Amino acid sequence: MVRGAMTAQDIFPGPSRGVVSHPESSSRASASSAPPPKEDKQQVQRDFFVAMPNLLQARLQLDEFPMSLRNALHFIAATEMPAPGVPQGEEPLLPPRKNGEDRLTLVLDLDETLVHCRTEAISDVRHNFCVRFEESQATGWIYVRPFARLFLEIVARLFEVVVFTASSRSYADQVLDVIDPEGRCISKRLYRQHCTEVQGGFVKDMGRLGRSLEHVILVDNSPVSLAICPDNGVIVSCWTAEQHHDRELVDLLLLLQQCMQYQSVPDYLAHRYSLRAFIDELRSWPELLGDA
Numbered sequence: 214m215v216r217g218a219m220t221a222q223d224i225f226p227g228p229s230r231g232v233v234s235h236p237e238s239s240s241r242a243s244a245s246s247a248p249p250p251k252e253d254k255q256q257v258q259r260d261f262f263v264a265m266p267n268l269l270q271a272r273l274q275l276d277e278f279p280m281s282l283r284n285a286l287h288f289i290a291a292t293e294m295p296a297p298g299v300p301q302g303e304e305p306l307l308p309p310r311k312n313g314e315d316r317l318t319l320v321l322d323l324d325e326t327l328v329h330c331r332t333e334a335i336s337d338v339r340h341n342f343c344v345r346f347e348e349s350q351a352t353g354w355i356y357v358r359p360f361a362r363l364f365l366e367i368v369a370r371l372f373e374v375v376v377f378t379a380s381s382r383s384y385a386d387q388v389l390d391v392i393d394p395e396g397r398c399i400s401k402r403l404y405r406q407h408c409t410e411v412q413g414g415f416v417k418d419m420g421r422l423g424r425s426l427e428h429v430i431l432v433d434n435s436p437v438s439l440a441i442c443p444d445n446g447v448i449v450s451c452w453t454a455e456q457h458h459d460r461e462l463v464d465l466l467l468l469l470q471q472c473m474q475y476q477s478v479p480d481y482l483a484h485r486y487s488l489r490a491f492i493d494e495l496r497s498w499p500e501l502l503g504d505a
């Protein structure tokens with residue numbers, strides 16, 4: 214944690230889903246030297262979320278996961294992913310770092326991570342603002358996830374913040390122009406054309422950013438987005454506007470504070486979630502997922 218910085222508990226008092234704290238989390242310790250976190254073996258997990266236990270230790274009920282997540286996992290298990298990196302002859306997606314800039318790069322998904330968009334207003338939930346879809350001229354009703362604006366203000370002080378969406382530029386810019394009107398929080402916006410298309414799926418390759426993978430965190434509600442660099446990824450729960458009491462971004466802030474204390478983001482996140490090892494297990498035993 215940055216010395217003197219407030220903690221997430223100071224800013225958001227109240228219950229969280231309990232990010233598993235790391236027993237040796239002081240002063241950028243080596244993640245590999247720490248014992249694995251203790252988990253509640255009794256709780257059966259039916260979704261992905263920031264505070265979830267390590268995936269190799271959790272009791273996962275994969276056949277009860279939401280259908281969209283099961284489809285995503287089937288896709289990942291059956292699809293060979295390219296190695297991360299900037300394709301030959303192309304420029305990195307981010308401009309070079311400024312001199313002296315040593316903050317981690319935090320890459321945030323947009324839809325169902327920070328906002329939720331509906332093409333029809335929800336009758337009993339107040340929307341935050343509207344957007345216009347260029348192609349269809351339809352209206353999109355935008356709902357902003359609880360704590361999203363405050364979350365952006367805080368992470369902008371601690372990280373180089375990038376929003377990376379698989380949505381179109383015209384839609385995303387309308388949303389981001391409202392949630393970060395002066396461009397103070399988000400230093401770069403990446404859109405669908407910056408994704409790596411693999412067998413029809415849009416994957417976010419952190420190797421194309423032009424940053425060391427040791428210093429990049431990708432936050433997304435879809436495991437497909439993380440499939441090229443799973444140990445750079447944090448899967449947040451999929452948020453829709455009906456979830457008024459959602460505190461996932463508070464839990465995420467706690468997790469990010471822990472992440473900042475390690476030299477290597479993938480070492481820490483592999484230790485914390487084992488997402489790459491979990492995907493390898495699904496590839497070896499796809500029957501774990503049940504029917505598609």
Ligand SMILES: [Mg+2]
Nearest residue numbers: 322324325434
């Ligand atoms: Mg999303």
